[in-house]
Amino acid sequence: MEKxxxxxxxxxxxxxxxxxxxxxxxxxxxxxADKEALERTQxxxxxxxxxxxxxxxxxxxxxxxxxxxxxxxxxxxxxxALIYRVxxxxxxxxxxxxxxxxxxxxxxx
Amino acid sequence: MEKxxxxxxxxxxxxxxxxxxxxxxxxxxxxxADKEALERTQxxxxxxxxxxxxxxxxxxxxxxxxxxxxxxxxxxxxxxALIYRVxxxxxxxxxxxxxxxxxxxxxxx
Numbered sequence: 504m505e506k507x508x509x510x511x512x513x514x515x516x517x518x519x520x521x522x523x524x525x526x527x528x529x530x531x532x533x534x535x536a537d538k539e540a541l542e543r544t545q546x547x548x549x550x551x552x553x554x555x556x557x558x559x560x561x562x563x564x565x566x567x568x569x570x571x572x573x574x575x576x577x578x579x580x581x582x583x584a585l586i587y588r589v590x591x592x593x594x595x596x597x598x599x600x601x602x603x604x605x606x607x608x609x610x611x612x
Numbered sequence: 613m614e615k616x617x618x619x620x621x622x623x624x625x626x627x628x629x630x631x632x633x634x635x636x637x638x639x640x641x642x643x644x645a646d647k648e649a650l651e652r653t654q655x656x657x658x659x660x661x662x663x664x665x666x667x668x669x670x671x672x673x674x675x676x677x678x679x680x681x682x683x684x685x686x687x688x689x690x691x692x693a694l695i696y697r698v699x700x701x702x703x704x705x706x707x708x709x710x711x712x713x714x715x716x717x718x719x720x721x
Contacts, residue, residue, distance in 0.1 A: 519628045521639055528637020530630055533693035545717075579712040580705055584642035586713050596689055603688040604695050608654075 510582040511538055518585055522550055522563075522595060525574040525588035531595035532603045536585060541576075548573050550587045569593030619691040620647055627694055631659055631672075631704060634683040634697035640704035640711045645694060650685075657682050659696045678702030 509518060517535040524531060534552040536544070540560050543551040547562070550571035554561040564570035571589035578585050596603040618627060626644040633640060643661040645653070649669050652660040656671070659680035663670040673679035680698035687694050705712040 519642055521630050521642060523637075523639060528632075530632060530639065530695055533628055533630060533642075533688065576717040577713040578715055578717050579642065580707050580709070580714070581712075584712075585717070586639055598689050600689070603690075603693075604686040605689070606687055608685040608687050608694070 509538075509541075509578060509585075517553060517555070518583060520550075520552060520585045520587055522571060522587045522589055525590060529602055530604055531571075531589070531591065531601070541585070544573060544576070544587065550589055563595070564592060567593065569595065571595065618647075618650075618687060618694075626662060626664070627692060629659075629661060629694045629696055631680060631696045631698055634699060638711055639713055640680075640698070640700065642712075650694070653682060653685070653696065659698055672704070673701065676702065678704065680704065 511518065516537050520534050520536045522531045522534065523529065535555060537553040540551045540553045543560060543562070549562050550573060551560055551562040570592045571587070572592065574588045574590055576585060576587055594601050620627065625646050629643050629645045631640045631643065632638065644664060646662045649660045649662045652669060658671050659682060660669055660671040679701045680696070681701065683697045683699060685694060685696055703710050
């Protein structure tokens with residue numbers, strides 16, 4: 504694989520993105536990006552995703568004001584996942600929680 | 613959605629899992645779990661995934677010894693993503709790096 508090449512095909516055009524608070528390390532959300540969403544993210548410096556339900560690009564916080572400023576973007580060894588490391592301007596979750604991961608899974612048994 | 617219900621259908625049976633070092637907050641890998649992988653993880657207390665390439669369950673480190681002990685499992689607001697918070701017994705990445713996210717994306721432009 505070439506340097507910086509991401510394996511868009513493997514993910515049928517979408518790559519999962521972990522959004523992480525760059526300062527605290529807290530994982531905020533998992534969402535998806537296509538090539539365009541990643542390019543937009545790099546252009547404007549704000550976390551942008553591809554919404555699978557609305558089939559459109561979606562820059563986090565454009566309506567709520569809770570934008571997520573990109574500090575750096577990491578990609579994994581096999582080029583099929585990303586981390587947006589961000590400085591959050593508000594809560595990342597539509598529930599009002601800082602992170603979407605505010606619940607702990609109990610035993611399923 | 614009921615308490616603890618995960619949206620397996622939305623993900624066609626697979627849910628993305630962020631594996632995170634519970635102590636440092638470092639994101640180690642992104643992989644996938646089906647219901648069985650999650651149950652196995654809870655039973656044995658070691659991070660277990662579903663391998664899309666091999667089509668089988670896969671407990672991290674069973675051959676290398678680099679197992680990942682589960683401290684807690686978090687799930688997100690809409691039940692379609694998980695975090696395994698772990699204590700790693702070695703590197704999480706097959707490259708030998710602690711994390712699979714050891715590279716920073718440069719500008720694509």
